[in-house]
Amino acid sequence: MKDKGMTSLKAVKELIMESTESKESTESLESTESKESTESLESKESKESTEFKESTESKESTESMKSIMGRSVAVNRFPAMVQEMLGLFLDSDLEPIYEKVVREERLSFEDGLTLFRSNNLLGLGFLANLVRERINGNDAYYIYNQHINYTNICKNGCRFCAFSRKEGEQGAYVMSLDEVAKKVRARLNEPITEVHIVGGLNDNLPYTYYLDMLSTIKEVRPSIHIQAFTAVEIFYLAEISGQSVEETLLELKDAGLGSLPGGGAEVFSPRVRQAVCPKKIPAKEWLETMKTAHSLGIRTNATMLYGHIETLKERVDHLLALREAQDEWGGFLTFIPLAFHPQNTRMDSLKKTSGFDDLKNIAVSRLLLDNFDHIKPFWIMVTPKIAQIALSFGADDMDGTVIEERITHMAGGETAQVLPQSDLIRLIKEAGRCPRQRDTLYNVMGN
Numbered sequence: 518m519k520d521k522g523m524t525s526l527k528a529v530k531e532l533i534m535e536s537t538e539s540k541e542s543t544e545s546l547e548s549t550e551s552k553e554s555t556e557s558l559e560s561k562e563s564k565e566s567t568e569f570k571e572s573t574e575s576k577e578s579t580e581s582m583k584s585i586m587g588r589s590v591a592v593n594r595f596p597a598m599v600q601e602m603l604g605l606f607l608d609s610d611l612e613p614i615y616e617k618v619v620r621e622e623r624l625s626f627e628d629g630l631t632l633f634r635s636n637n638l639l640g641l642g643f644l645a646n647l648v649r650e651r652i653n654g655n656d657a658y659y660i661y662n663q664h665i666n667y668t669n670i671c672k673n674g675c676r677f678c679a680f681s682r683k684e685g686e687q688g689a690y691v692m693s694l695d696e697v698a699k700k701v702r703a704r705l706n707e708p709i710t711e712v713h714i715v716g717g718l719n720d721n722l723p724y725t726y727y728l729d730m731l732s733t734i735k736e737v738r739p740s741i742h743i744q745a746f747t748a749v750e751i752f753y754l755a756e757i758s759g760q761s762v763e764e765t766l767l768e769l770k771d772a773g774l775g776s777l778p779g780g781g782a783e784v785f786s787p788r789v790r791q792a793v794c795p796k797k798i799p800a801k802e803w804l805e806t807m808k809t810a811h812s813l814g815i816r817t818n819a820t821m822l823y824g825h826i827e828t829l830k831e832r833v834d835h836l837l838a839l840r841e842a843q844d845e846w847g848g849f850l851t852f853i854p855l856a857f858h859p860q861n862t863r864m865d866s867l868k869k870t871s872g873f874d875d876l877k878n879i880a881v882s883r884l885l886l887d888n889f890d891h892i893k894p895f896w897i898m899v900t901p902k903i904a905q906i907a908l909s910f911g912a913d914d915m916d917g918t919v920i921e922e923r924i925t926h927m928a929g930g931e932t933a934q935v936l937p938q939s940d941l942i943r944l945i946k947e948a949g950r951c952p953r954q955r956d957t958l959y960n961v962m963g964n
Contacts, residue, residue: 608637611644614884618644621651624885629833632881638873645880645911652890653913657950658959659941660917662711663704667692667730671717673749675794677783677825679861681717691719694726694733701737709738711917711957714745715778724758731773742775742957748806748817749781752798762809770815776957777810779818779853785838786831793825793864804842811848816958819849819889823878824857824870832878836885843888850959851891851914854878856898875899876910883911891959901936901944908948914955915941 610631617624624632635641668691671681682689692700701712712734727746734743746754746769755765766774783790785800798806807817821835843849856870856878875894883892893914896904904915918936938954945952954962 608635608640611635611637611640615644618647618884623887626833626837629836629881629885630829632884633829633832633877638876638880641877641880641884642910645883646909648883648887649892649911649913655949655951656913656953657908657945657948658891658914658953658955658961659938659945660711660955660957661707661709661938662713662917663701663709664713665692665697665700667697667714667716668719668722669717670719670721672720673718673794673796675783675797676863677793677822677857677859679858684719684721691722694729697730698733698737701734701741705738709741709918710962711742711744712738713778714743715747715750715780718750718753724754727754728768728772731769735773743773744776744778744818744957745769745774747778747781748803748810749798751777751806751810752802762806763813766810766813766815770813774815776815776850777807777817779820779849779851780855782820782835782839783822784827784831785835786827789825789827789831800838804838807848808842808846811846816848816850818851818853820853820855821878821882822855822857824874825859825864825867832881833885836882840886840888843886847888849889850957851893852882852886852889853893853895853916854882855895858898870899872899872903872906875903876907879907879912880910896936901940905944905948908945908950915945917941 614624614628614631617628632641666680669680669682670684670689670691671678674681674683714730731743731745734741751762751765751769754769755762758765758768760768781797782800782803783794783797785803787799790797790799807819810817819839821832821839823832827835839849839852854875856875857864857867859865859867859869879892879894886892891914892912893916894904894907894912896916899907901915904912908915918938918941942952956962
């Protein structure tokens, strides 16, 4: 439903022009009358009349702006808001998109390109925030979670991955089930609600290892929600088990699997996948695996890895493919734009993403993915500061405490491996948002 507090850009501009002209006219009239009113009662009455007129016009102008912006505004805020509206459209190509956002019309492929090509970052943030607050109000979510990366031995050997190792290579590791249990047990005194598990495709691990890992974690912490195994891992487990993806997911679910993370999507473009991860399953298989999970009532996340060799068109194609899939299945919980970290990879000649591009990807994702309830920056990759600012650029989730993460840090990630709950709450409050602790499925916990 269209927000009654919103109106067209044309009306906003007309109001701004009328207000400016009215103010200039009133100031001119007041100045002239002031000079003529020194000894004249008639002039005094004229001045009083002008002041009344100015007060009335100012009130009407302010009330109109209140209606347009859909929020309460003090009279002395009006000039700042005029500047805000004028500053938004330094890039005039955003004006038609503003009209669509106000009318809640779906944005097109061409709109997506326009957004990515625009350097009017504050304009992009303004548009994304309109959608963000329409869907989630002033709430900003976080979760108390723990990450476990059970092995970095992987047969795929993607060029962008600094985490992957071959068997016997220096730094290669596999966690035993006892080690996994020990990590979970070590945090029993903390109110963790989710264990997030991803790893490599290790040919030396039998299918039973994965089932036993899930059941072991559930034995140690029965109430925990386990978000484990990307679509790439699920497809691989189906292969080594000799079963279908559906049969594999059902067995994993019985063992304790709660939901799937969104990794492995990278960029759906065949050109990009052939260049950076030729051994990884194609986009079609990734999407079909997620579709199967959704059909079984298993919710998942979705991601896009940006900032390497992908084009802006390929970014838009990726986002629209996710939007189409969400239209059909509706099982994605959140979208997470993942910033590429080149250090220690075979693509280390590339630059790290900038804060500008990080915020732009978050804003454009919010605007194009109109059927996703949540957009989440991964503070491990973009830093807590950028994630905090992102709460005004379309994002509504700060992710979680994490506690331990290896994949990004092996690619030169410089952030801490844990963000205390108190820091998450502080960052959210400083951004002017209302902190909401959630579980994996976005059920709000406590107050």
